[in-house]
Amino acid sequence: MLEIDGSYGEGGGQVLRTSIALASLLNIPIRIYNIRANRPKPGLKTQHLIGIKAASKICNANIEGAKLNSQEVIFRPNEIKGGNFKIEISTAGSISLILQVLMPIIAFAPRNVNLTITGGTDVNWSPPIDYIINVIQPIMKLMGYNFQLKINKRGHYPKGGGMVSANFEPTQNLKSLNIKDYTEIKYIEGISHCVRLPKHVAIRQMNAANKVLRENGFQTAKIRIESYRPDRDPHLGPGSGIVLWAIPDNNIPLGSDSYGEKGKTAETVGQEAAKSLVEELKSRANVDIHAADFLIPYIALAKGESVIKTRTLTNHIKTNIDITSMILGIDFKIKKTKNGLYEISVNGIGLKNKYL
16 A cells, blocks of 8 residues: 655645546555644645545545545555546635546546536635636647647636536547747737626726736736626625736637635736746746646656756745656656756656556
């Protein structure tokens, strides 16, 4: 049985998500202890429980210790299943973080997987669904992993109530990812949304973001406004957010985002997203820091050598690399380039889908 210290590195839910996903793919039992031990409120929260239970549905796992505040879980996976699954997060827990644990498993399913997930689509400390759709999805497609996500309804903190439907096509194996540096940015796009709030909130977010982009020498982004008439707004809300993504001439999107919250102006939301994107673009990294983190398990599972460059090594990225290395028994190489970027490379294990 694999043993993973849940307090390792960043010590949060990332350790849990990566460990469960990779153990499911290797079909080996795993014990994760000291879960979130260094956090003010240690142990499993609702978000983590739902992720574990959703993974257990898809790989027919037996689990022990799956209860609120538990600091130890034993997860014994079995055969991965395809088909239709409904996952309900009773809070505004992040749908994106549920996807983060499920997507690597589903990539190696015997047939298509359809998910309907309710919860939070746009919540702090997690990537918004628009980021998964517009940044992660195109990169995954290059690796031979195809999926479609649709936002049926948005959900924000604290009420949640969002809904996402998704269809995933399993792959025989993941292709390696060797991203070329880009020369120029072709265009920048985005989505600025608000629910249960006046339309001007989304417009102000957009205008503030574009002002920052122009002031830093970048082109104005084409940003779609999403808002609803009060009598036709189905959301539990209120809430708002903006997601930006730049498309360079290597066609690998670089993204950023920001959420609205009580006491935070729409201008601040737009500025935060744009400043984050400017930081990525000025660094000349070929993946943004959130994509780098997301990609670690995938490039480790892929066939052949993958190389990506990111502007910094966050604690999330470091922890993900270490946990993935421990479980798969491989070595990532990290070196700093002349222009200050961090180049991450790995020879993946070339995992094959035994069902296809």
